[in-house]
Amino acid sequence: MEEIIEEQINDGNQQHDDSLEVNAAADQDQEPKVGMSFSSEDEVTRYYLNYARSMGFGTSKINTRKRDDGKKYFTLGCSRARKYVSNSKNLLKPNPTVGVQCKARLNACMSSDGTVVISRVVLEHNHELSLTKAGYVRRNKNLDPCIKRRLRLNDQAEIDGSRNFQSSVVEANGYDSLTFGEKDRNYIDKIRRLRLGTGDAEVIQSYFDRMQKQNSQFYYRMDVDDKSHLRNVFWANARSRAACEYFGEVITFDTTYLTNKYYMPVAAFVGVNHHGQSVLLGCALLSNEDTQTFTWLFSTWLECMHERAPNAMITDQDRAMKNAIDIVFPNARHRWCLWHIMKKVPKKLGKHSDYESMKTVLHGVVYDSLSKGEFMERWEKMIKDYELHANEWLKEIFDERYRWVPVYVKDTFWAGMSTTQRSESVNSFFDGYVNSKTALKQFLEQYDIALRDKVEKESMADFGSFNAEIACVSIFGFESQFQKAFTNAKFKEFQAEISSMMYCNTCFDRLDGLKSIFSVTESKKLYDKMKYVVFNVSFDEENLQCTCYLFEFKGILCRHILSVLKLKDKTESVPPSYVFSHWRKDIKRRHTLIRCGFDHLAGNIELQRLNKACDAFHEVAFMGINTDEDLLKVMNWIDNLKTELSSKELLQAQQHIDNHPSGLNGPAS
Template sequence: MKRRLELNDQAGINVSRNFRSLVGEANGYENLTFGEKDCRNHIDKVRRLRLGTGDAEAIQKYFVRMQKQNSQFYYVMDVDDESRLRNVFWADARCRAAYEYFGEVISFDTTYLTNKYDMPFAPFVGVNHHGQSMLLGCALLSNENTETFTWLFKTWLECMHERSPNAIITDQDGAMKKAIEVVFPKARHRWCLWHLMKKIPEKFGRHSDYESIKTLLHDIVYDSFSKSDFMMKWENMIECYKLHDNEWLKGIFVERHRWVPAYVRDTFWAGMSTTQRSESMNSFFDGYVTSKTTLKQFVEQYDNALKDKIEKENIADFRSFNTVIACISHFGFEFQFQKAFTNAKFQEFQLEIASMMYCHACFNRLEGLDSIFSVTESKKLYDKMKDIVFMVLFNEKDFMLKCTCHLFEFKGILCRHILCVLKLIGKTDFVPSNYILARWRKDIKRRYTLIKCGFDNLAGKTELQRVDKACDAFYEFASTRINSEDDLVKVMNWIQNMKIELPCNETSPRIIEEDCSVQSQATILDPKLARSKGRPPSKRKTSKFDQIVKKKLAQKKTKKNNQNSKKTQGPEEGPCISRGQEIEYEVCYRSQLGDGIGTQESIQVNKEYSSRVNQQEQNNVWSGENGSVNTVAPFNPNQEHLGEENKERHHMKDQHNHHRDIS
């Protein structure tokens, strides 16, 4: 039966049909000693990466070349007993250095199938000081069992200098859960709330009271601000709809500390409640990877995608230092956050200030040195206004503030309820520095920005050039002049003296320096051919970007044919689609996928860009030599490398306008 399952899987028959055929042969489910889930587990176990001939050698050469350019580039290639490739993990020097600053919270997800080999892509994603997703290492896996995840987590932990994250968010995968308990025993493990809540229609869709249960579950999960509140609402729902025997509800209730917001908001999650960060990173790569991408091409496209991501962070840094967002109040602490926070995070703080109008604070009681205040907030729930009471604790001696909404603990930004209390007691001039998290500050110089990656072009980057020259010179000195322990002591003392003579302006934490272990250069064979789960690769759904470009090219071809057939009947009506416009579609689409999360800044930029494109398209209609109407795509100076044909069209348009003026 196992052999038949494997052969049918290679032929493209899914597990469900496979299992039903076995049930038919056995004359009923009761005559089988295993279930459909056991069949799926077996198929997953025997699957391996499917690569073309020479791909394993090509990716190995790529990793060796990247490590030669920067010794801190880290990679591991996991092979089986026959030296066939099973799993691949890598992280560049910038990712490793950035982990020192943004590694306390990690999102991990493997739902994305990247290329024609259908290999699960497993990115470790963090959040930078602008709230943007940041890649902190990634892997391509042969399967998704506990053994593979354990290997991956241990490899990643070794790459990150054995520093475990404080919190990690994944989907509801049992194999991940077991591996995290083994490798990260002290980390807070949370399940993706979106993945869990989307199962409600599947579990209760046939229930007679489905709509009522769905509404009540959303209210219990999202509007319970304390554990006792959640317990009371949950018990009332179970009793009201007689759901005592529902196994799914029993299971998620036992694990409520992994997903219910009221149970997890006391931990810092950088504002994340789902694995959307990982999935947005997958979408980001979707702009560079198609269904025909080989493994070697994928790794090279990984560099291109990462360069784009770094450029977006550099642009956000520039805007935070050169663009000032005006304050919306006269409170001193808003000016304090304006000077310290990045623009994206300051806008989130301003949202809390604006929401103070819906809150009313009053003194409740005194408990020792702690003053307890009650803050009533009017919130709109299901088109109705509802008053919710939050309790804020204030210790004037230590200037300690704490709210039952736990927004500061969860997101690192002071909530509207605490700000209302500060306004009530007249403490609006400033807040202590411990309430301005370093991870959101713009005035900290983080050293990972000075790390040279294998794909970096140092032209025009003066600061990066200085660091690179100094590192090269010191490496040569250390490798040729330090021949004993006494020499090492002299050099270390000299470095300490130079630190005093040349003081550092940065306040960021020190990066631990460790040498990346050199990988074995043994020959690695290509993996055995095996199918991945789901449809055959030939039927794999194309990405949204591929669909858009394909549609526009089809429209262009159709209109061109119509134009040729109607030359004698007058000009063609309606503008044709130029190559420059195809590039615009591509850039617009990638800009929407870039950060993954729809921040206010990114949404505004996209709106302004779209309106500018539309206006330019209206102004750029001109008559061709044959009397037809053409539309020249607006030229964007930031995309010079993309639009040679676009520039040629603009040159033609200028010549036409010149001749028209002469006439």
């Protein structure tokens, strides 16, 4: 068996990268065959790299050796050829691995004159291939000299890295066509993006029109008053609209970010994708935050999303939002942001003489109550012990307890979200794209660029779940079941529940009709003391439910149910209904097929010509200007070309004057 040597072709080796540019010849995507001959090792490596990219896999050098006959033998293979070896310090939290001992490879022999002949070929892979994800394979990314030069010059000009990187994305017409990744550039420290320019509502309309021309499914609405003054703007691109089909069941809505020039709140509709990442489902700029404005916005969003209303919605404690949600989404479960409520505690209760101890008790009542009855009992005791009967704020939030207290809302699916911090993180994500001088229309352009970065992060996570598996930490069959079904991020969360089974002690309690009721005692450490919490699990052959409601809340089976399955010797698999579809990696979701609008040159023939000319000039500059004579020849050619083009431009201008005598003084009357 061939020994695999850690000699995967290193992207960081700049000279090696330059010599192995991915410029596939017309016949270089053909299948490798025994007997094929190449002039050098670089040529066969370049050939196999291009073939791999056309098939949808990555490559690595597996081994190389020199024999007594003077010939060099080496093996190029699939990048997933390695054997899995865990380097995790915690055996219960293994790292993702790409190694699956794939046997796909080619063996080659290089003679003393440098000629290389393929001696053996294995084409079959033991894993799935994907053309759409091949671009994320590290070896398939390559910085060509033109891009490297531009990045260096932009860096010297103090142009920040992400703006630098985005120019390459636009030029390549999208991330899919880019030959290198954002992590491959070494000059980027901060984020700054291109600006749309200055202007008013008419320019914003022009921007939306351009976006709609790129994709007819781009949606926007502009709300104006009776004097045609712009009040509110909402927009969502085609990808966001398609993503809502899968991730619009639970959304958070927040209005915390202001563009300082126009003092307009940015309202973000945010969902959670199958990796647990934030995904934007629409955005708006508002002139006011009253019930009428939110009603217009929610109605517009609902129309945009084909009348697909959310099942659950998280907002902050805003009465205008509450009223609008009751009007537009009457069937949605509306939850207040727990974080927003709890951060008001110092302001509302900070003057109390026993504030510190009372705050600790309040946190225990809110976070540690396991049933509604327990919450009521502990709340009443807190009010009595600290004489808080007259506190109006506590009365108000108690009356609305079913909107924010965890024990009252945990029976609903919230995709694991307990606060609107996801919305806020999206707003903070715009930091670096805009500043205090950012105009309204500039924000729209920056939003579009920021959203592309989110799309790229989702694509990278898709590739990670497709290309690498996280090893199981147990022998239970249901762990392997979820390993195959869930994305890596969500499988890690499921593994955390498996690991925590060691803290659970399970015993049969009673029969309730056809259901068996089990008591699961979990050991928890609280303030350096052990605490024992009892959960009840209801079990029959097809139905599982725990009083912790983790599955209902998050879509992940809890450690208590898993402990019961272990006790009942039902560890091979769980019913399919408990493999929550929201977190599955094997579902083909339509929104991933929709590209964001990258082609800013579309419809602008002059810019397209300029872009092509620049590419050609760069290519000439790097072809072979090795001497002063070569440089002089190129510069003379450019001077002659400039003279020729200038003469042509003067001739066209003179012809225009001859045909239109009034041309120098404006149009004829």
